[in-house]
Amino acid sequence: xxxxxxxPLAARGAARTIAHLWMILGVIIVAFPVYYVFxxxxxxxxTILRPPLPLLPGAEGYENYRAAFSGExxxxxxxxxxxxxxxxxxxxxxxxxxxxxxxxxSAYAIVFxxxxxxxxxxxxxxxxxxxxxxxxxxxxxxxxVDLGLIDTYAGLILPLIxxxxxxxxxxxxxxxxxDELLEAARVDGAGPWRFFKDIxxxxxxxxxxxxxxxxxxxGWTQYLWPLLVTNSNEMNTIVIALKKMVSxxxxxxxxxxxxxxxxxxxxxxxxxxxLMQRWFVKGLVETEK
Amino acid sequence: MAHIQLNDLRKSxxxxxxxxxxxxDISNGEFVVIVGPSGxxxxxxxxxxxxxxxxxxxxxxxxxxxxxDLEPRERDIAMVFQNYALYPHMSVRENMAYGLKIAxxxxxxxxxxxxxxxxxxxxxxxxxxxxxxLSGGQRQRVAMGRALVREPAAFLLDEPLSNLDAxxxxxxxxxxxxxxxxxxxxxxxxxxxxVEAMTLADRLIVMNKGVAEQIATxxxxxxxxxxxxxxxxxxxxxxxxxxxxxxxxVAVLPGGQRLPLPGLPASGEVRLGLRPExxxxxxxxxxxxxxxxxxxxxxxxxxxxxxxxxxSEVLMTxxxxxxxxxxxxxxxxxAAAEGRIHLFSPATGKRL
Numbered sequence: 001x002x003x004x005x006x007x008p009l010a011a012r013g014a015a016r017t018i019a020h021l022w023m024i025l026g027v028i029i030v031a032f033p034v035y036y037v038f039x040x041x042x043x044x045x046x047t048i049l050r051p052p053l054p055l056l057p058g059a060e061g062y063e064n065y066r067a068a069f070s071g072e073x074x075x076x077x078x079x080x081x082x083x084x085x086x087x088x089x090x091x092x093x094x095x096x097x098x099x100x101x102x103x104x105x106s107a108y109a110i111v112f113x114x115x116x117x118x119x120x121x122x123x124x125x126x127x128x129x130x131x132x133x134x135x136x137x138x139x140x141x142x143x144x145v146d147l148g149l150i151d152t153y154a155g156l157i158l159p160l161i162x163x164x165x166x167x168x169x170x171x172x173x174x175x176x177x178x179d180e181l182l183e184a185a186r187v188d189g190a191g192p193w194r195f196f197k198d199i200x201x202x203x204x205x206x207x208x209x210x211x212x213x214x215x216x217x218x219g220w221t222q223y224l225w226p227l228l229v230t231n232s233n234e235m236n237t238i239v240i241a242l243k244k245m246v247s248x249x250x251x252x253x254x255x256x257x258x259x260x261x262x263x264x265x266x267x268x269x270x271x272x273x274x275l276m277q278r279w280f281v282k283g284l285v286e287t288e289k
Numbered sequence: 290m291a292h293i294q295l296n297d298l299r300k301s302x303x304x305x306x307x308x309x310x311x312x313x314d315i316s317n318g319e320f321v322v323i324v325g326p327s328g329x330x331x332x333x334x335x336x337x338x339x340x341x342x343x344x345x346x347x348x349x350x351x352x353x354x355x356x357x358d359l360e361p362r363e364r365d366i367a368m369v370f371q372n373y374a375l376y377p378h379m380s381v382r383e384n385m386a387y388g389l390k391i392a393x394x395x396x397x398x399x400x401x402x403x404x405x406x407x408x409x410x411x412x413x414x415x416x417x418x419x420x421x422x423l424s425g426g427q428r429q430r431v432a433m434g435r436a437l438v439r440e441p442a443a444f445l446l447d448e449p450l451s452n453l454d455a456x457x458x459x460x461x462x463x464x465x466x467x468x469x470x471x472x473x474x475x476x477x478x479x480x481x482x483x484v485e486a487m488t489l490a491d492r493l494i495v496m497n498k499g500v501a502e503q504i505a506t507x508x509x510x511x512x513x514x515x516x517x518x519x520x521x522x523x524x525x526x527x528x529x530x531x532x533x534x535x536x537x538x539v540a541v542l543p544g545g546q547r548l549p550l551p552g553l554p555a556s557g558e559v560r561l562g563l564r565p566e567x568x569x570x571x572x573x574x575x576x577x578x579x580x581x582x583x584x585x586x587x588x589x590x591x592x593x594x595x596x597x598x599x600x601s602e603v604l605m606t607x608x609x610x611x612x613x614x615x616x617x618x619x620x621x622x623x624a625a626a627e628g629r630i631h632l633f634s635p636a637t638g639k640r641l
Contacts, residue, residue, distance in 0.1 A: 180374035183341050188388035188435075189362035198387070202378040 034266065041065075041259035048255045060256065068260040076254060077241050078233040085264065088220060088237040091156050092268075095219030096212050098161035103211075104204070107170035108196060112182065122171075129164040133225060141228055155229045156237075160222065166211050173207050174200070209279035217269045238265045291352035291365070291442035291475060292317045293338065298347035300333055300499075308333060309499045310347065315492075318473045324486035325496035326522070332447055334496070335479045339445050340364050351442050362391075367436035371448040373428045375420040375435075381407075382416040385434045399438075406434040409468070426457045433468070444476040450485065462488060483523055487511070495519045515640050517633040520562045526593060530562045531603045532635060544600030548576050548624075552632060552641070559641065562631035565593065565606040568623040577622035580605050584617055594621070 040048055042061030047054070073081045109115075110122050133140075140159045149155030177200070185195045226237045236244070242265060245258050273280065293315040300308035308330050315321050323331040336342040338349055340361035348355050356364045367388075375384050382403055389399045407413045410430040420428055429449060436444055449465070450458045466489055469476055480486055486493055487507045495503045495510060495518075503515035514520035520528045533540040535553040540561060542548055553559065571577045579599040586593045594607040594615055607623060609615055632641040 178372065178374065180370040180372055181376070183339075183361075184368070184370060184374035184376075184435075186341065187339060187361045187366065187368045189391040190387075194391060199376055199378075 037259055037262045037266070041256065041263050043256060045254060045256050048259075064256045064260050068257050068264075072254075072257055073241070073245075073261065076257070077236070077244055079236055079241065081261070081264065083234065084236060084238040084241050084261075085268070087153075087235060088239070088265075089268065090153060091222070091226070091237060092216045092219035094153065094157035095160050095222075096215035098157060099163040099166050099215045100208055100211055102161055103163050103166035104170050104208075106167050107174055108200070110167075111171055111174040112192070112195075125164050125167050127164075128162065129168075133160065137224070137228065144229055149229075151230055151232050151235050153235075156226055156235070159229075160219065160225060163215070166215065169207065169211060170204070173204060177203065206279050206282040209276050209282075213272055213276050213280045216272050220265075220269050292319075293443055293475060293477070294348075294350045295338075296348045296350075298334070298337065298349065299345045300330075300337060300342065301345045306345075307499045308337070308345075311494075311501045312347075313494065313501070313504055315475060315477070318475055320469050320476045320478065320489060320491045321494065322478045322480060322486045322490035322492075323494045323496060324480055324483060324490075324522075327481060328498075329496040330499040331479045331481075331494075331496050334494075335445050335447055335477055338443075338477060339366055339368050365442040366445055367439040367441040367443075368445040369432045369436050369447065369449045371451055373420075373432040373452075375428060375431055377420055380417050380419060381412060381423070381431050381434075384420065384431055385438050388435065388439055402438040402440070403434075406437040409437065409471075410434050410464075425453055426461065429453060429461060430464075433465075437468075437472070442475065444474045444478075446476065446478045448479055448481070451480070451482070458485075465489065483525065487523070495522060497522075513640070514562075514631060517560055517562065517638040520631055520633070524564055526565050526606045526608075528562045528564045528631070529605050530560055530631075530633070531598075532558050533561045535559050542578060542598055542601070543603045544579070544598045546579060546598075546600070548578060550630060552630065554641070558635050560633040560635050560638075562633060563625050564629065566608040567626045567629035568607050569626055570609075571622050571624045573622050575622070575624070577624045578605070580607065580621045580623055582615055582617055582619045582621065585609070585613070585615055587611070587613075596621070 036053070039055065039057055040053060041064055043054065043058035044060045044064075047058060047060075068081055071080065073079075073084070077084075106121075106125060110118060110125075144150055144155045144159065147155075149158070181199065182195065185199055190198060221239060222237065223239050223243075226235075226240050227243075230236060230240070233241075238261065242258065242261050245253065245261065247253050295311050295313045295315075298308060298311045299306060311334065313321075323334055325331045333342055337344055338351075340356065340359060340363075344357050348357055350356060351364055351366065361368075376387065379387065385403045385406060386399050389402065394402075403416075404413075407416055410433060412427070412430055412434055415423060415427060415431075420431065423431065429452070432449065436446075446465075450461050453461060462485055465478075469489075478485075478489060490507050492504060492506055493510050494501050497518045503510055503519045505513075505515070510519060510523050514523065514528075517530060521530060531543055533542055533548075535541075535556055535558070536547075537555065538549060538553055540548045540550045540553055540559075550561070580594070580596040581599050582594050582596040584595050586595070588611075590611045592609045592611060592613050592615075594609050594613075596605055596607070597603060598605055599620065605623075607621065615621060633639065634641055
């Protein structure tokens with residue numbers, strides 16, 4: 001900035017430039033692979049396989065994307081790109097919404113109700129933090145088989161819904177609600193359900209948004225569990241399909257379509273973050289209630 | 290509007306009794322202030338009436354209904370909290386209307402009541418603002434408004450003014466007084482501030498350690514405190530209280546001086562209470578308490594002299610006229626004004 005040199009901050013001008021350069025460098029390092037994926041998705045297989053890969057978009061972009069959407073992926077993986085995107089969206093939204101519902105309900109019970117073994121319940125939930133999906137994957141798989149939930153959306157979503165992290169986050173937030181607010185609502189005649197609906201929920205919205213974003217991405221990028229619990233191609237998520245498209249021999253892999261699919265796999269989470277960014281940040285930093 | 294009856298009300302936490310049996314009849318439209326130092330149980334008592342705290346023994350009735358087992362919403366009360374507890378995401382209008390909305394009152398009626406309360410509290414310009422866009426005094430008025438629109442049987446206020454600055458507190462105190470006169474609502478008001486207590490109350494409950502030390506009009510509490518605690522708590526500066534020995538109608542002061550006093554027991558020790566403002570200067574030679582001044586604070590209209598009874602370490606505060614020339618080191622002879630002597634039992638603290 002020109003007038004910056006005349007401001008009291010002028011002395012910091014050089015330091016600021018350096019700081020900016022560092023940040024720009026960081027962004028380049030982080031963003032470059034993503035950019036490269038996008039570039040690759042606009043070239044033909046031949047160009048991709050013949051190094052070096054150009055740094056600028058090629059002319060095949062439109063053709064690649066058109067092919068991907070009009071059955072080319074279907075031919076390779078046995079399932080259409082639309083179906084893959086639909087599956088993944090359904091699972092990611094299902095997991096995010098499910099987690100929010102379950103964790104809000106349990107946090108509400110733990111914070112606002114007095115019942116026997118309340119702290120025991122809290123610690124039980126807390127302990128599950130130490131048991132990631134991978135550790136309990138075999139028993140979970142067995143349960144899903146017994147319930148006949150293999151190759152179903154329920155089977156994909158339900159085991160991933162229970163969330164100690166989200167429960168803890170909501171618990172911490174609920175505990176910042178002053179007691180008087182609850183008491184005022186009680187005097188005003190609000191029962192537990194009305195208090196939740198009219199007061200707690202509106203006050204939690206920014207937190208809900210933040211948790212939705214985090215859990216949507218968590219659900220979108222799931223790999224191990226969908227791999228286990230789905231057999232038919234019809235139930236694949238985009239991440240699984242992507243893996244299946246890559247064969248051992250470089251020459252057999254339609255890299256241009258893999259790159260197109262990668263771009264499409266990255267896009268929705270970015271979209272969710274961008275659209276909910278304002279709320280997301282508010283939910284993470286807001287302390288004053 | 291309704292009368293409230295507290296009948297031998299008790300509260301225990303984990304076997305520890307914190308409210309030791311309070312009995313009181315509050316008549317319809319009366320303004321009762323519960324006053325006491327922090328931790329005396331005054332807020333607990335109010336919250337028991339509100340239904341926010343359980344009752345361990347005794348009964349509370351509002352109107353002719355025993356409300357012991359009723360939820361707050363079923364008790365027909367409204368409450369104002371110390372930190373106002375406004376719903377932060379609702380506008381002033383929604384805050385006030387919320388309770389009525391839950392009660393499924395017709396919208397037209399809700400609007401009318403909110404409008405009326407807003408006019409009374411001068412809140413019309415702020416009806417669509419959120420609480421965070423209001424000043425402390427305005428938030429306080431919204432909290433009052435939220436209680437007013439309910440038109441409840443009783444108003445319960447828990448230290449409603451203690452979060453305001455001194456000037457605003459005086460203003461709001463007058464406004465609360467005026468509101469009460471206008472609406473004639475039965476009101477229970479908790480405060481630790483004796484000025485609020487004295488100016489607002491029709492009757493006071495002075496509480497100490499879970500016991501109602503005295504339930505009486507402010508005038509009665511001031512002129513005839515029922516116990517040494519009440520005597521020391523009400524009045525500013527605090528009453529001078531010290532032990533004297535009674536000998537055949539004469540009190541032997543801590544400094545050894547002998548002072549004839551009416552109403553003394555035949556013998557034994559007794560606690561003598563004298564308010565600073567009830568002391569008059571007398572000529573040397575007449576029976577009096579000799580006080581050696583340690584310092585004088587001049588406040589304009591009055592001055593306060595702080596000293597000790599000669600020959601002892603017992604502190605005495607005196608209210609002196611504004612034109613006093615008394616200074617540190619002076620020896621003053623003071624006597625209590627006629628009928629302004631308070632005697633308390635050293636054993637029980639009760640008035641003799």
